[in-house]
Amino acid sequence: MTAAAVAEAAPALDPALQRYLEHLRVERRLAPRSVQMVHDALQWLQQAAAAVPVELRQVQPLHVRRWAALLRERPLAPRSIAIHLSAWRGLYRWWGRQGEVQINPVEGVRAPKAPKPLPKALSVEQAVSLAAFEPEQGDPALRARDHCMVELLYGSGLRAAELVGLDLRASEQAAGWVDVADASATVLGKGRKRRSVPVGTGALAALRAWLEVRGQIAASDEPALFVSKRGTRLTASQLRSRLKSLALQAGLPTHVHPHMLRHSFASHLLQSSGDLRAVQELLGHASIATTQVYTRLDFQHLAKVYDAAHPRAKRRAP
Numbered sequence: 001m002t003a004a005a006v007a008e009a010a011p012a013l014d015p016a017l018q019r020y021l022e023h024l025r026v027e028r029r030l031a032p033r034s035v036q037m038v039h040d041a042l043q044w045l046q047q048a049a050a051a052v053p054v055e056l057r058q059v060q061p062l063h064v065r066r067w068a069a070l071l072r073e074r075p076l077a078p079r080s081i082a083i084h085l086s087a088w089r090g091l092y093r094w095w096g097r098q099g100e101v102q103i104n105p106v107e108g109v110r111a112p113k114a115p116k117p118l119p120k121a122l123s124v125e126q127a128v129s130l131a132a133f134e135p136e137q138g139d140p141a142l143r144a145r146d147h148c149m150v151e152l153l154y155g156s157g158l159r160a161a162e163l164v165g166l167d168l169r170a171s172e173q174a175a176g177w178v179d180v181a182d183a184s185a186t187v188l189g190k191g192r193k194r195r196s197v198p199v200g201t202g203a204l205a206a207l208r209a210w211l212e213v214r215g216q217i218a219a220s221d222e223p224a225l226f227v228s229k230r231g232t233r234l235t236a237s238q239l240r241s242r243l244k245s246l247a248l249q250a251g252l253p254t255h256v257h258p259h260m261l262r263h264s265f266a267s268h269l270l271q272s273s274g275d276l277r278a279v280q281e282l283l284g285h286a287s288i289a290t291t292q293v294y295t296r297l298d299f300q301h302l303a304k305v306y307d308a309a310h311p312r313a314k315r316r317a318p
Contacts, residue, residue: 014056017042020091029192041087044071057095061105064088068109078114085111119263119293126252127154127264131202133250141213145226146242148210151203152178152185153243153258157265157282158197160236160258162187166225168214178207178225189284197282266294 013021021039024030030038048067049056064085071081089106096104122130131150135143152158165175165188176187183204184196199207217231218224224233240257247256262283270279280291 011047011050013039013043014046016056017046017091020094023094024090031190031192037083038087038090041084042091044084045088045091057101059092059105061103061107061109064105064109068111072112078112082111082114085109119267120254120260121263121267122252122254122256122260124268127261127268130154130247130250130252130256130261133246135246135249139217139229141216142229144206144210144213146246148203148206149226149239150243150246150261151206152199153261154265155200155203156185156197157262157269158185158187158258159189159262160239162189163258164224164226164234164236164239167223168225169223171223174223180204180207187284191286193284193286195281195284263294266291270294 021035021042024038025035045067046056048070049059049063052063054060054063068081068085071084076084085106089104092101092104092106095101131147131154133150134147149163152163153160162176166185167174167177170177170179170186176185178185178199183199183201185199186194186196188194214225214227217229218227219231222232226234226239228234228238236258243256243258243261247254266279266283269282270276273279276288276291276295279294280288283291285291
């Protein structure tokens with residue numbers, strides 16, 4: 001049986017699996033996208049078990065290893081295989097705590113190692129030129145909005161979801177907001193963890209300019225800080241589209257997306273300060289190991305400076 005054959009039919013998810021998803025959604029408070037990824041992984045598991053056939057609670061490590069091999073043959077990227085295995089492992093741990101299974105058949109089964117490419121960041125000059133760029137044509141209100149979004153993405157290192165989740169005012173229902181008086185933004189990051197980040201003078205000036213014209217396009221009852229031309233909350237997809245267009249207009253030589261500005265924020269801050277812990281806090285990383293990737297970017301930057309400036313850097317042996 002091939003992985004494609006497993007994926008052909010997609011029956012409704014078993015009620016026991018649905019209960020686990022509800023546990024993740026309600027008790028663990030996983031983001032909708034994360035819940036959807038777990039759903040897809042569990043659906044694949046259910047179909048694979050039915051094809052053997054074996055009851056889900058009777059699955060053994062040999063089954064899991066075979067299914068992981070099938071995913072590789074599909075072919076599925078190492079990261080996607082890791083997501084499947086993680087979802088299965090979580091299910092069996094949950095069942096184990098409830099006494100429904102004696103062993104976790106996924107423990108010890110590991111996904112193939114994936115290459116870890118460095119995050120792509122703009123140079124300081126490119127990032128600053130994008131933040132300062134103001135198109136000569138287009139709706140002035142939308143131009144002010146776009147400028148403010150770029151300033152916050154690069155100046156505060158926000159994720160796309162954190163930016164579009166900002167509300168005009170602070171409230172218990174708001175995912176995030178900007179406090180102009182305090183020069184800070186409060187956002188809801190991964191794991192539904194709140195953090196506050198500083199907002200620079202450039203972003204504050206851009207925010208004031210945007211707030212002056214926001215009422216021209218925003219619906220009267222719309223709580224979102226950033227809205228589309230229809231007056232409703234801007235989506236992450238619309239943000240990516242606007243940023244890509246703005247970067248092309250600014251003449252940047254690469255495709256720019258919101259996370260690239262976050263990478264640029266972290267890389268440039270680390271180059272200037274060398275304070276890895278501070279960068280971790282500002283980015284909202286749970287583990288400093290996640291932040292350490294920027295030390296590799298920092299070394300890459302130093303290596304380029306060395307190659308360009310040192311008289312013996314590029315000497316080749318005869």
